[in-house]
Amino acid sequence: MDNREITVQPLATEATGKLKKYERTGPQEFVPFLFGEVTIENIILSCNKHFKDRLKGMSCDVLASERGPSCTKIAQLPNLKLIHVRFVMKNDGNSSSGVSSTVSRSPLLERPGSPSRYLIESRSQVSTSMLARSNVARSTSAIGLKRKSDVAFRSPVPVPKSLGVTSMIKLGKAITATDTLQEIVEVSAFDINSMIWSPPVSAHFTIEKEIFAQGGFRAAYQATSKSPHFDKDKYIVKRLLPETVELIGEVKETPEEQARKSVQMQSLANNFAEQVAAKVAKDGNSDIYGQTFTYVDAFLGKVQSTDEIITIEQYASGTFRKYVNNNGSLSRNQDIEKQGKAESLTHFSFVKSNRKLLLVDIQGGGYNLTDPEIATLTGAFDDESHLLFCAGNLSLEAYSNFFKAHKCNVYCDILGLSPETVEDQTV
Numbered sequence: 001m002d003n004r005e006i007t008v009q010p011l012a013t014e015a016t017g018k019l020k021k022y023e024r025t026g027p028q029e030f031v032p033f034l035f036g037e038v039t040i041e042n043i044i045l046s047c048n049k050h051f052k053d054r055l056k057g058m059s060c061d062v063l064a065s066e067r068g069p070s071c072t073k074i075a076q077l078p079n080l081k082l083i084h085v086r087f088v089m090k091n092d093g094n095s096s097s098g099v100s101s102t103v104s105r106s107p108l109l110e111r112p113g114s115p116s117r118y119l120i121e122s123r124s125q126v127s128t129s130m131l132a133r134s135n136v137a138r139s140t141s142a143i144g145l146k147r148k149s150d151v152a153f154r155s156p157v158p159v160p161k162s163l164g165v166t167s168m169i170k171l172g173k174a175i176t177a178t179d180t181l182q183e184i185v186e187v188s189a190f191d192i193n194s195m196i197w198s199p200p201v202s203a204h205f206t207i208e209k210e211i212f213a214q215g216g217f218r219a220a221y222q223a224t225s226k227s228p229h230f231d232k233d234k235y236i237v238k239r240l241l242p243e244t245v246e247l248i249g250e251v252k253e254t255p256e257e258q259a260r261k262s263v264q265m266q267s268l269a270n271n272f273a274e275q276v277a278a279k280v281a282k283d284g285n286s287d288i289y290g291q292t293f294t295y296v297d298a299f300l301g302k303v304q305s306t307d308e309i310i311t312i313e314q315y316a317s318g319t320f321r322k323y324v325n326n327n328g329s330l331s332r333n334q335d336i337e338k339q340g341k342a343e344s345l346t347h348f349s350f351v352k353s354n355r356k357l358l359l360v361d362i363q364g365g366g367y368n369l370t371d372p373e374i375a376t377l378t379g380a381f382d383d384e385s386h387l388l389f390c391a392g393n394l395s396l397e398a399y400s401n402f403f404k405a406h407k408c409n410v411y412c413d414i415l416g417l418s419p420e421t422v423e424d425q426t427v
Contacts, residue, residue, distance in 0.1 A: 005030040008047060011066060011086040021067050022086055026228045027201045038080065040071050047085050058087045115229045116297040119189035119198040181207045184304040187230075187312065189297070190260075192267040197260075200302070203227035205312070207237050215371070216326070217244040217391055223312070234315035236370075237301070239308070244391060251387045255309045256300075261390050262311055263298045269359055269372040270295035272349045276415065285414050290337070293345060293362075295369045318366025326361045326373050326392050328401030338367070344411035346402060351417060360398050375399055 008031045011022040031050040035042040040062050047060035062071045063084040071077055186200035207223040214220065218238040225231055240248075240255055248258050277292040296314035303310060322331050323342030333339055342362040349359035361373035374389040375398035381387055400422050408419045 004033045006033045006043065006046065006080065007031075007082050008050075009066075009082055009084050010051075011063065011084055013086055013088050015068065019067065022063065022084070024066070028082070039074055040076075043083060043085075051087070055087060057090065059090045060085045061088045114297055115187070115233075115299070116189045119187070119201060119229075119299075179209055181209060183207055185301040185310070185312070186304060188300045190263050190267050190300070192264075192271055197300070201229075202304070203230050205230075205235070205237065212236065214241075217241060217247075218311075222315070234317075236313045236315055238311045238313065238371075247391055248387075251381075251391075253387060256302075258390055259300055259309045259311050263300050265374050265389050266295055266298040266313075266370070266372060268374065269349075269369070272352060272359055273345060273369070275352060276345055276348055279415060283414075289341075289411060289414050291367050293341065293364075293367050293369050295372070296364075298370075313370055314368075316365040316368040316370045318364070318368060320363070320365045322361075322363040324360050324362040324402065326398070327394050328358070328360055328375065328398035328403075328405075330402070330405045340409040340411045343406050344409065344415055344417065347406065347408070347412055347417050347420070348415055350399075350420070358399050358402065360394075360402065361392065373398075 007028055009024060009028050010026050012025050013022075015022050017023075029050070031046050033042070033046045035046070043062055044060050047062075048055065051060065062077070063069065063086060064071055064076055064078065066084055077083065183205050184202055185205050187203050188200045189198045190196075191198065203225055204227050205223045205225045208221050210221070212220045212222045218240055221237045221239070223235040223237045225235065240258065244258075245255060248255065273293045273295055277294075280286055280289045280292060296316050298314075299312045301310040301312045302308070321333050321335060321338065323333065323339050324330060324346050330343065331339070346359050346362060349357060356377055358375040358377065359372055360375055361371065362369060363372075364370045373392040373394075375393055375395050376388045377396060377399050379388075380393045380395045387393065403420050403422050406420075408417060
């Protein structure tokens with residue numbers, strides 16, 4: 001029975017709504033289960049140990065479903081594929097194993113690390129789970145809990161947030177939600193090391209209705225989230241423009257295929273950037289080269305209410321600049337240092353890919369890059385007429401423009417790159 005896991009869905013302490021349902025308070029988690037016998041008591045012990053840093057004087061109560069009731073024996077569970085657990089106060093006789101539902105809100109189930117790391121770690125555990133091998137149910141991060149009026153336990157009164165004068169004055173007018181959209185999005189991450197997508201995790205996003213920026217293929221909207229693992233950053237939600245949907249339809253692709261390839265492409269771009277950083281450090285040139293670029297995390301998203309496919313990226317903070325354009329031409333902006341490093345990154349990608357690929361559309365805020373394109377030197381399509389990478393793949397045009405304009409700089413020298421001429425390349 002060693003190395004077994006149970007799949008656990010954390011639930012709110014109290015049932016709410018007309019259906020008296022225990023709302024999900026976070027994504028599903030894999031909990032180590034090292035007991036020889038599967039019993040309610042052993043499940044509770046395993047969950048208490050797994051969630052010990054989050055319980056704060058509480059204990060786990062096993063439910064038969066999201067509508068209860070509490071279980072006292074294993075036969076009361078419909079199956080062991082997904083176990084519903086809520087956090088409740090200890091030492092009360094209203095539920096099994098001496099626990100009770102006497103607080104109004106359970107802790108948010110947070111795990112250290114980025115959303116991308118969390119999603120990938122969740123995916124990697126699926127293959128090793130022995131008790132949950134199929135149909136991992138979707139989780140929702142919406143929390144809607146109602147306080148009981150006759151609670152036996154009163155939690156400390158939270159200190160209210162101090163409002164600024166501007167916020168106070170705004171309350172003099174009716175505030176509406178017309179400027180934003182509230183959406184539940186099924187979010188997946190791509191693991192470039194295993195070349196596998198993570199199972200989707202539900203997260204709530206507040207998306208601005210007004211366009212933040214628009215490129216040649218997509219419109220970008222600012223977004224935030226209060227869901228666990230997504231509540232620490234600002235995000236950019238990107239939607240395909242209608243003309244882009246028509247364009248990819250002409251090459252017999254779907255919006256989902258384009259979105260997946262876009263996220264995969266950003267993972268590849270970040271891999272190139274990480275290799276630059278690793279080489280600089282290995283060669284002892286960190287002080288000379290200085291800070292290196294990195295790409296922000298990007299995710300595939302499916303809007304639950306409309307089935308629309310979107311991409312979600314962490315917001316690239318800092319003054320936004322473009323260094324290398326989609327067609328390989330250079331921007332020649334005033335930040336000479338970042339311009340030189342961006343060109344060296346594009347040149348590095350060409351050499352590192354054995355002269356098959358070229359990383360272009362180098363842009364972002366500060367040293368945080370986003371939204372790249374890949375140009376394939378063997379042509380934009382494979383032998384079966386499938387588009388390689390995304391609709392922005394300009395192939396030889398990007399290659400020719402870049403190397404005709406690019407002059408190797410000090411950062412190319414540090415990376416051991418030699419000048420390339422278009423005429424010398426056989427593609």
